[in-house]
Amino acid sequence: MSSHDHASLRERANAGEKLIGALLRMPSEEIVEMLAVAGFDFVLIDCEHGPADIVALRQHIAVAALHGVPTIVRVGERDRGQILRVLDQGAEGILAPHLDSAADAEALVDAAMYPPVGSRGFATYSRAGRFGRIDPGAHRDWWLENTLVLGMIESPRGVAHAAAIVTTARLDGIMVGPADLAANSTPDDEPVPEAISAVHATLADAGSLRMDIVGTRAAAEAAFTSGADLVVYNLAASLLSHLTALATPAR
Secondary structure, eight states, X not given: OTTOOSOOHHHHHHTTOOEEEXXXXXXXXXXXXXXXXXXXXXXXXXXXXXXXXXXXXHHHHHHHHHTTOOEEEEOOTTOHHHHHHHHHTTOSEEEESOOOSHHHHHHHHHHHSOTTTSOOOOOSSSGGGGGGTSOHHHHHHHHHHHOEEEEEEOSHHHHHTHHHHHTSTTOOEEEEOHHHHHHHOOTTSOOHHHHHHHHHHHHHHHTXXXXXXXXXXXXXXXXXXXXXXXXXXXXXXHHHHHHHHHHOOOO
């Protein structure tokens, strides 16, 4: 919330910290707490493929905040209303899917940022404004400085427009969506590994943040080594892999 007495996620990432998180589908409040206790830097809550229930989301954000862990929310495609409500509930960042052009990136920034940068609706009586106890000017200034705005490139069109997307003013960074990119690619398109590498090179050249999604600790370490700034575990895949191994002991 805007009374932060700690460095924001955006400040930490831009200062060069390597941040580890987990992509979590609701409802999983207890797992939010377990991630916090385990020492994760942030939680990425999925409202694109997970249930997009703002009431449940608010509870997850509040639980994470009680443990001092910030949240990013992956929102639905081009859902301005959801972006507004997510940020009003105190999420520090937005991850928006399917950026295919600079116009898509500009629309994301416009929805996520207060004026004069964007046109996000202004209110201080939400959870993010401590229910009206925050000075309006201080509230606006904190969110203008600290809202982490991330998008996903998930198609050959997005890859082709990566340079224009990445250099969009006030877009902090990109996560490539490997599953969607593979699903959207044809034999005539650049192979997915090469396309991902090209986007990563564009991010490095622009000095933008790079978020990678992985399934294992070894993959997380490899992602950080290759230049990722934020890494998230696909918790559904990781947990199911772990549970499958637990279910099949030698007997």
